[in-house]
Amino acid sequence: MFQTLNGFLQSWEYEAGATQKLLDALTDASLRQEVASMDRTLGRIAWHIVTAIHEMMSRTGLQFASPGEDGPVPTSAKVIADAYRQVNDAFVQALQTQWTDSTLKEMHNLYGEEWPNGITLMVLIRHQIHHRGQMTVLMRQAGLKVPGVYGPAREEWANLGMEAPKL
Numbered sequence: 233m234f235q236t237l238n239g240f241l242q243s244w245e246y247e248a249g250a251t252q253k254l255l256d257a258l259t260d261a262s263l264r265q266e267v268a269s270m271d272r273t274l275g276r277i278a279w280h281i282v283t284a285i286h287e288m289m290s291r292t293g294l295q296f297a298s299p300g301e302d303g304p305v306p307t308s309a310k311v312i313a314d315a316y317r318q319v320n321d322a323f324v325q326a327l328q329t330q331w332t333d334s335t336l337k338e339m340h341n342l343y344g345e346e347w348p349n350g351i352t353l354m355v356l357i358r359h360q361i362h363h364r365g366q367m368t369v370l371m372r373q374a375g376l377k378v379p380g381v382y383g384p385a386r387e388e389w390a391n392l393g394m395e396a397p398k399l
């Protein structure tokens with residue numbers, strides 16, 4: 233649970249930056265990558281990450297512009313990556329202008345439970361991490377280079393003058 237708005241914003245800056253790097257690495261063809269025909273494609277997961285910020289945070293009364301969950305998934309990777317950039321900027325600006333530290337203790341109904349906003353922000357981060365992990369697997373399967381998130385990806389070890397650890 234976040235106690236201060238600044239504490240969240242500092243964590244979120246890194247998380248949103250890592251998400252943006254992944255979205256910027258997508259190609260149009262890769263959006264069709266899927267684990268199985270019953271599962272979400274890479275494009276659908278990426279778009280879910282974009283729209284989930286507003287889907288979740290609007291339940292707290294926070295107001296900012298975002299595409300909705302229900303529209304069709306864009307077929308352009310650039311459209312998805314640019315949408316995340318815009319939604320994220322609007323989200324951060326909304327937090328900075330509409331919330332203070334004390335707003336984090338306010339309770340709202342999220343999916344049938346009462347959560348303080350400080351918890352909702354933590355869940356937002358965890359939800360994004362969960363889907364970002366799914367994305368990195370599908371990105372490898374689609375033959376894309378995957379940027380490192382919490383440490384170097386395979387190709388990035390060489391830039392550090394090191395060999396990737398073998399398992």
Ligand code: NI
Pocket residue numbers: 280284359363
């Ligand atoms: Ni989800």
